[in-house]
Amino acid sequence: GQSLEQPSEVTAVEGAIVQINCTYQTSGFYGLSWYQQHDGGAPTFLSYNGLDGLEETGRFSSFLSRSDSYGYLLLQELQMKDSASYFCAVLYGGATNKLIFGTGTLLAVQP
């Protein structure tokens, strides 16, 4: 089956850098996505890694290593508004074209 594991909670201070890890036990997927969800809000797309390596989008970067079954989301220059839940999700393509989400990491940014 498919399994994606993330730390349940991470705490960091404003202005710092934080890394949220995602380890998985699955194969045959197209890539790894990251979504942000504020409390009571809709999940919002952040980043996608179709290939191994680092993808950078402003303050957010995401990394994928298929050989290590591992990915991470890196948030730099943390702001209070970054306090939210972050989900990794593997994409299965072709006729399936579906996302399988991880358990999510609750990030608390402190002043």
Next chain:
Amino acid sequence: EAGVVQSPRYKIIEKKQPVAFWCNPISGHNTLYWYLQNLGQGPELLIRYENEEAVDDSQLPKDRFSAERLKGVDSTLKIQPAELGDSAVYLCASSSGLAGATQYFGPGTRLLVL
């Protein structure tokens, strides 16, 4: 560009009652998804539509859940009868073409079954 619209935002019903949720995807998005999200968990796919065709409903509990997407635009998800365990947030999402990695979610319907 308008985002994914869902209604109602909140719904409280008694068990064994029916309930329906409505979703209007982003204009031009041919793929529509319904997810269920329990508290503290990630979204779980219930059903995926490509235009008006349900192409993946393997996770939909068909004894009590049904969905439709008439004319390939709006969609409705129904539960009949509702059970206590159905209390959750029901999310609708849409995407364009084969870009399944980038899905646009609506705000969800928070369902409480008493």
